[in-house]
Amino acid sequence: MQNRDLSGSVLSGASAAATENYIAAVEAYHCFAGDAGGLIEAAIADSPAFTMAHVLKAYLHLVGSNAAAVQVGVEAAATALSLPANDREQGHLAGLQKMLSGEYRAAGRIFEDLTIAHPKDALGLQAGQLMDFLTGDSRMLRDRIGRAAPYWDPGRPDYHAVLGMLAFGLEETGLYDRAEAAGRQAIDLQPRNGWAQHAVAHVLEMQDRRADGIIWMRADIDAWTRESFFAVHNWWHLALFHLGLGEVDEVLKLYDGPIWGAKSDMAFDLVDASALLWRLWVRGVDLGNRWNELADVYQARADTLGAYAFDDTHAMLSFVGAGRMDAIQALLETQQAALKGPGDNASFTGEVGLPVMEGLVAFGAGNYGLAVERLRTVRNRSARFGGSHAQRDLIDLTLIEAATRNKDHDLRRALIAERAVALPSGETASVLGRAA
Known part of the structure; x- marks a missing residue:
């Protein structure tokens, strides 16, 4: 008897018990909560030749983690690649190989073809959307x-996962009402x-909608924090919602508590x-010693x-904030080497990363004119090195502040005006009031 996942796809090398644990692990991965790692280890212990169990273990560890976790992911991928696989599983393995070599765009294309052929493969959709996030491809996120x-309906137990992914893709392409509903x-x-x-x-x-955001996040904190690796x-x-309302004490409380209290060295x-x-x-x-504490962790993982x-x-943000000139210089040299490195990161670095970092370094040194020049040059193409609109907004916020400190009043006025169109209150009003 062949064992199958929720999409009906055959799972090579899986027993019935291992399949049950695997399905539960995939659900945990969809939610970014629960014991996905423990469940997948149980599946592998039961069925060591379970190909997709090793694939999922690799997905869990390769992105956004620390050096030790990445090594676990590399080893899981190597095991998966050594095992028998059907046509669908071969798609996952091919995408995984591209991930290992840092070819995220190519991996995304492979996962794209995989889910065109197997649109009910929710794990394939999630792996692909992660590649879209890493490459800043807003359109493909959607x-x-x-x-x-069209192949999904509310009767499927993992329908929520596809809705959540669709919501993020709709949001990143500006379809806010539909995104919120999904x-x-x-x-x-x-x-x-x-x-x-x-x-x-x-x-x-x-x-x-800062006040609405606080209501949304605080309505059921336990649901999105319990056993969550995305909390x-x-x-x-x-914290961003509170910051937009000028509630700095609450932001610092969140930073010192759930955001940085555990001093995680996971990349994300x-x-x-x-x-x-x-x-x-x-x-x-005034941030006290917070920059130094964060920079310590970044320097401890400098080899990554x-x-x-x-x-x-x-x-680089942490090194500039902490004033660590040696670390700044070392990281700039690392970026120069990355320009000639393997995979997609060479273009991420050359097109966006290095000029942004040079702008940040200039800002920290008080060379606000150079900071303006570097950040203006790159901000409209900044999606090319990944992340979300909300994360990349830091570039615009820094540019506004650099223009303000550089006494470039015309540019500052223009930047505030454009921001007010997109953000008609909240943070824009705060910037206007502080720097007027």
Whole structure:
């Protein structure tokens, strides 16, 4: 008897018991909550030749983690690639190989073809959307899910996962009303879906609905924090809502508590911590020793830098904030080497990462004219090194502050005017009031 996942696809090398654990692990991965790692280890212990169990283990560890976790992912991928696989599983393995070599665009295309052929493969959709996020491909964040949508209906147990992914893709392409509706429907179906929770938070951020955002995030904190490996990012969204309302004490409380209290060295958690501190710092908030504590962690994992420019840019935030000139210089040299490196990161670095970092370094040195020049040059193409609109907004916020400090009143006025069109209150009003 062949065992199958929720899409009806055959799972090579899986027993009935291992299949049950695998399905539960995939559900946890969809939600970014639960014991996905423990469940997949149980599946592998039962069925060591279970190909997709090793694939999922690789997906869980390869992106956004620390060096030790990445190595686990590399080993899981190697095992998966050594095992028998059917046609659908071969698609996952081919995409995984491209991920290992840092060819995220190519991986995204492979996952695209995989889910065109198998539109009910929710894991394939999720792996593909992760590649779209890493490459900043807003349209594919939406369209790869949209292509599969006709094959899904509310009667499927994992329908919430596709709704959550669709919500994020709709939000990143500016279809805010539809994004919010899809995200809220996903949460109604599965309150623990941290990705859907975050998709609605993105809508509220982009619409400048700060008070609504606080209500949304605080309505059921337990649902999106319990056993969640995505909680830090959602806490970050809550902090942004408070920051937009000028509630700096609440932001610092969140930073010192759930955002940075555990001092995680996971890449995605570090990104959130550094991005939040930077937003506070450019406003003139006294951060005490916080920059140094964060920079210590980044310097301890310096051997991981140079692989993904988006993450490296956030390391640079911490080094500039802490005034660590040696670390700044070393990271700039790492970026120069990355320009000749393998995979997509060479273009991420050259087109966006390096000029942004040079702008940040200039800002920290008080050379606001150079900061303006570097950031103006790159901001309209900044999506090319990944992340979301909300994350990349840090570039615009820094540019506004650099223009203000450089006494470039005409440019500052123009930047504030354009921002007021997109964000008619909240953070824009705060910037206007502080720097007028």
